[in-house]
Amino acid sequence: MHLRLDRVTRRFGGTVAVDELSLELPTGGVVGLLGTNGAGKSTTLKLMAGLLYPDAGEVRLDGAPPRRVRGEIAFLPERGQMYEWLDPKGAVGLFGSLYPDFRPARFLELLDQLEVPRRSLAQLSKGQRARFLLAATLARKVRLYLLDEPLGGVDLITRDRILAALVSEWREDATYVLSTHEVAEAEGIFDRAVFMKEGRVVLNASAEELRERGQSVAQAFREVLA
Numbered sequence: 722m723h724l725r726l727d728r729v730t731r732r733f734g735g736t737v738a739v740d741e742l743s744l745e746l747p748t749g750g751v752v753g754l755l756g757t758n759g760a761g762k763s764t765t766l767k768l769m770a771g772l773l774y775p776d777a778g779e780v781r782l783d784g785a786p787p788r789r790v791r792g793e794i795a796f797l798p799e800r801g802q803m804y805e806w807l808d809p810k811g812a813v814g815l816f817g818s819l820y821p822d823f824r825p826a827r828f829l830e831l832l833d834q835l836e837v838p839r840r841s842l843a844q845l846s847k848g849q850r851a852r853f854l855l856a857a858t859l860a861r862k863v864r865l866y867l868l869d870e871p872l873g874g875v876d877l878i879t880r881d882r883i884l885a886a887l888v889s890e891w892r893e894d895a896t897y898v899l900s901t902h903e904v905a906e907a908e909g910i911f912d913r914a915v916f917m918k919e920g921r922v923v924l925n926a927s928a929e930e931l932r933e934r935g936q937s938v939a940q941a942f943r944e945v946l947a
């Protein structure tokens with residue numbers, strides 16, 4: 722899915738969360754949306770998902786507004802509300818009825834891969850819940866995955882498992898955009914890093930371009946966002 726944001730602005734009261742942001746992402750690859758707290762990453766992901774509307778500017782996915790391609794987008798919110806009673810079997814029923822592209826077998830495999838006990842959300846730890854919802858998101862077969870802080874609040878071992886799950890799920894025809902602060906841990910998987918500061922993109926570089934500059938993503942993060 723080809724993404725284009727053209728001078729997109731989104732305000733909340735007096736706060737400008739996203740400020741005339743322009744960004745173009747070609748189809749395919751894993752894109753890290755990086756920035757410090759409050760940089761506007763979550764707002765940008767929600768604008769891409771069509772969950773928020775811009776006050777000005779345009780978001781286009783394959784040339785169409787997000788709401789027209791909603792069925793092609795899987796969104797993992799940073800703090801998702803979900804039914805507490807939901808267990809893997811219930812999730813298969815619920816997501817299967819909500820999303821025709823939901824793959825039950827893949828969901829159950831991902832739960833095992835991410836070592837999520839087969840219990841209801843109410844009986845899972847915070848990190849396990851996050852992995853349960855990530856598995857449900859990745860089990861959809863869509864062309865755009867928007868993952869808000871999939872590595873947030875999880876331990877190092879879990880982080881590695883999540884990254885491995887992402888890598889195993891990777892498809893050439895799909896674009897993965899994930900926001901994270903965990904730059905150093907995640908950098909091995911990024912094809913592209915987009916650095917945000919104060920609602921704007923301050924650097925958009927492919928992993929190759931960063932390598933040519935002799936920089937790791939973490940070094941660029943410090944340099945650009947310090």
Ligand SMILES: Nc1ncnc2c1ncn2[C@@H]1O[C@H](COP(=O)(O)OP(=O)(O)OP(=O)(O)O)[C@@H](O)[C@H]1O
Binds near residue numbers: 738764
């Ligand atoms: N619903 C809202 N109402 C008011 N202000 C908001 C709302 N959502 C975001 N903001 C503000 O917009 C700015 C950008 O927030 P956003 O959540 O997009 O940043 P972020 O980069 O995802 O931050 P973090 O890494 O801390 O999650 C912040 O100043 C935030 O306080």
